[in-house]
Amino acid sequence: MSEFDIHRETVIKADPGQIQALVDDFHQWQRWSPWENVDPAMERTYSGADRGIGARYFWSGNRKAGRGNMEITSATTDAIGIRLNFEKPIKNTNQVTFEFRPQPEGTAVTWRMTGERTGAMALMAKLLPMDRMLAKDFDRGLAQLKAAAES
Secondary structure (H helix, E strand, O other): OEEEEEEEEEEEOOOHHHHHHHHOOHHHHHHOOOOOOOOOOOEEEEEEOOOOOOEEEEEEOOOOOOEEEEEEEEEOOOEEEEEEEEEEOOOEEEEEEEEEEEEOOEEEEEEEEEEEEOHHHHHHHHHOOHHHHHHHHHHHHHHHHHHHHHO
16 A cells, blocks of 8 residues: 655645635536546536535546535535545545645645555555656646636
């Protein structure tokens, strides 16, 4: 088993609350998430709270989108925590955190995913540069989050 920590950061010219509103409401993720458009026919279901702690999002799509769910497990003015469960193509559970730090030029936003690589994930990590691939997706997602928050 090997632990991983993938994180990327950007500065967004918006106040933290404006950015948090795009993150803690899963309905808003279609505006900025880098994975929302990998399957135009992806099925989405929302349950629990409308936003914040207890909000849940389920997706099921093609082979590229896979299937899984997310639940917001913590929300403060500084960070939003999400439990991310992948069901297909590979079962895995990770912790996702969005951190918000006010800066003179806006808000520094860090998108972090941590977890453990076990079984098939550990093998795949040896064959594919997963960290680099995910980092590119995080960069694209943060750029899209920035565009949504600054518009």
